[in-house]
Amino acid sequence: MATKMLLTAGDFERVVSRLPEDRRYELIRGEIYAMGGVTKRHGEIAIEIGARLREWNRRTKAGSIGAEVGYTLERGPDTVRVPDVFFIAKGRVSREQSRRGYAEVAPDLIVEIRSPSDSWQSLMDRAEQFLEHGSRMALLVEADQFIEVLRPGEQPERLTLADVFDGADVLPGFSCRVADFFPEEY
Numbered sequence: 001m002a003t004k005m006l007l008t009a010g011d012f013e014r015v016v017s018r019l020p021e022d023r024r025y026e027l028i029r030g031e032i033y034a035m036g037g038v039t040k041r042h043g044e045i046a047i048e049i050g051a052r053l054r055e056w057n058r059r060t061k062a063g064s065i066g067a068e069v070g071y072t073l074e075r076g077p078d079t080v081r082v083p084d085v086f087f088i089a090k091g092r093v094s095r096e097q098s099r100r101g102y103a104e105v106a107p108d109l110i111v112e113i114r115s116p117s118d119s120w121q122s123l124m125d126r127a128e129q130f131l132e133h134g135s136r137m138a139l140l141v142e143a144d145q146f147i148e149v150l151r152p153g154e155q156p157e158r159l160t161l162a163d164v165f166d167g168a169d170v171l172p173g174f175s176c177r178v179a180d181f182f183p184e185e186y
Contacts, residue, residue, distance in 0.1 A: 012025075012032065016032070019032075026080060027078055029077040030079075035082075036118060037115070041143050048182070049141070050065060052174075056167075062087075062089060067083075071083075071130075073133040074133070081130065083111060086107035087171065089108050105134065108136050109171065112126055112127060113141040114141060123140045128150075136151065138151075140156075141181065143182065144182045146178065161177075
């Protein structure tokens with residue numbers, strides 16, 4: 001009888017650097033999963049949202065903004081999830097944690113942009129996992145159509161292109177028209 005070997009977050013960190021670079025990977029309950037490929041539009045939207053958050057963060061110095069960074073959400077077996085864009089408040093991750101391995105904390109905000117290979121339910125499941133482990137807000141993005149805002153214990157709120165997203169207590173002072181998250185296509 002064969003025994004399945006489950007990886008730890010540390011094992012995953014060592015193994016993932018040797019996997020093909022044309023894919024993104026996550027560790028889910030000890031097993032490596034290749035993520036679906038992203039489109040040009042996905043990348044444009046991620047950069048636009050990240051840039052708007054970065055500009056707000058330059059003014060407020062509230063924490064750090066980034067993309068495609070792994071976070072250890074569970075241990076035994078380990079789960080490392082990688083949001084498209086994130087914000088984590090100042091002081092929640094030590095300098096050492098930010099430079100070595102995957103921090104064992106969920107970002108305050110995660111942004112997930114739906115790719116053609118993603119179902120809406122898969123995005124909801126990812127967001128729920130982050131929220132269950134400490135994220136305070138998740139933005140699910142349907143390119144050029146709407147965003148859905150999820151918060152722990154609350155019903156999802158769908159915002160259309162005409163609406164304004166308010167960062168509330170997670171991103172104090174941040175607001176943006178939803179349409180502005182979607183740069184003009186060239």
